[in-house]
Amino acid sequence: MDYDSYPSCSLDARRQAQAGRDNIYLPDQAVIRKIIRENSLVNTYELTLVDELANHRFSFEPGQFMMISMPHLGEAPISFSSSPDSKDGFSLTIRNSGRLTAAVQKLRPGDIIGVRGPYGRSFPTDRLKGKNLLFIAGGIGLAPLRPLIEQRLAQPDETGSLTLFYGSRTPEDFCFNRDFSRWRQDGLDLRLTVDQAAEEWNGPVGLVTGLLDGFPINDGTMALVCGPGIMIRFVLEQLQAMGMEAENIITTLERHMKCGVGICGHCHMEEKLVCIDGPVFTAAEIPDPENP
Ligand SMILES: Cc1cc2nc3c(=O)[nH]c(=O)nc-3n(C[C@H](O)[C@H](O)[C@H](O)COP(=O)(O)OP(=O)(O)OC[C@H]3O[C@@H](n4cnc5c(N)ncnc54)[C@H](O)[C@@H]3O)c2cc1C
Ligand code: FES
Known part of the structure; x- marks a missing residue:
């Protein structure tokens, strides 16, 4: 080179x-x-x-x-x-x-x-096989979930039901909307919501947590949550109030990083380093759930 x-x-x-x-x-x-x-x-x-x-x-x-x-x-x-x-x-x-x-x-x-x-630590793909997966994303938070959605859709025999609740500020702000119809055809139950209504928008208006009301959760359900910290906090609280075990809720966290490989300590979150212990964590592993 x-x-x-x-x-x-x-x-x-x-x-x-x-x-x-x-x-x-x-x-x-x-x-x-x-x-x-x-x-x-x-x-x-x-x-x-x-x-x-x-x-x-x-x-x-x-x-x-x-x-x-x-x-x-x-x-x-x-x-x-x-x-x-x-x-x-x-x-x-x-x-x-x-x-x-x-x-x-x-x-x-x-x-x-x-x-x-x-x-960094990846999603626990073996643990997710065969489970009913509920993806919850806000804004650009869909980006880290997309590889997993593609992987699960490509392996339908090893996948339970797939649901994605995705919220953005306005209809123009959704990322990956070119994937939506293919994902739906491949079996993903995709529901969208926006914070601000727009003329051409016929779907729900409100926070992504609003889509969770009445969602059936059973022992085979695992949730994958990614988005702004405040969204993660409220979604994690709501899922646990709906009876989900913290071990079955998986999220990705962001901290400012320098080395990315566990040397500089810049990304610490109490005793954990986000770059090597994460960025993927279960809700049970987050030291301060009020500041994810
Ligand atoms: C694991 C991980 C995955 C990520 N994935 C993505 C992704 O897929 N796409 C994406 O767009 N972003 C992603 N991010 C976020 C991205 O790395 C940050 O936004 C990054 O800071 C952008 O770098 P920048 O130099 O452009 O902005 P910066 O100059 O770093 O500024 C970004 C913001 O952070 C503030 N800031 C800067 N330094 C500090 C500091 N030391 N402490 C507190 N605040 C500070 C700034 O004021 C500004 O508001 C990810 C972060 C992590 C940890
Ligand atoms: S970024 Fe250096 S230890 Fe995590």
Whole structure:
């Protein structure tokens, strides 16, 4: 690999690369194959590692994340949003929320970003087999759940019922709406809600928790919850009030990260490190359920 031709590789990283490639912080190059606009703030980037061998060997599990980087703009953790079984690389769905992610929004197909990973604890895919899965997502929170939804839909013999309750601010803000009709055809019971009504919207208006009223929960039901912290908090409370065991409720948590690999302590959540003990946790494992 020619690191001099890779602008997102810092001088230090370049020196380390020349000294030998055993630096865990050294990013790989990923080329943007395609950009899909999800809404005014969110794009999905379809990526392939430039190194063909690395690309061939690359794999990840639903729920894991990558550290992405650009020159002089640092790094940020971003969840995988594509099927883990895809043979065409992987997708990351990124919201413009700060310095790095704003710069990523200016990139075009053919441009390069730095990536390292995959990192973190994935969803417990073996435990989920055969269960009735209730996915609950808010906004871009559908991104980390999408690989799992795709994986379960592709294995109907090992899957119970699949339900997705998905809430967004307005109808224009839903991510992955191009998937909705295929998912429904494949057997996903998908129900949408929005915070703000719009003229062309005939569905429910209100928080995603409103969709939970009357949902049948039994021993074979497991819930997977992802979205803003406040949404996670209220959904977890409601599911447990409806009789769900905390061990059967799984969520993904976000904390600011630096190393992504359990070294710097930046992402601590009491005695846990979100980057290696998570980002996937059961509700029973969250130290402070009022501040997930
Ligand atoms: C496991 C994991 C998975 C994630 N997956 C995704 C994903 O799939 N898509 C996505 O868009 N985002 C995802 N995120 C969130 C994303 O990593 C952050 O939004 C990241 O900070 C964006 O980087 P930035 O440099 O663009 O913004 P930043 O400059 O980091 O700013 C983002 C926001 O954080 C605030 N902030 C910055 N530093 C700190 C700090 N030290 N303490 C408190 N607040 C601070 C800023 O004021 C701003 O409001 C994920 C986070 C985690 C932990
Ligand atoms: S980000 Fe460094 S320990 Fe988690």
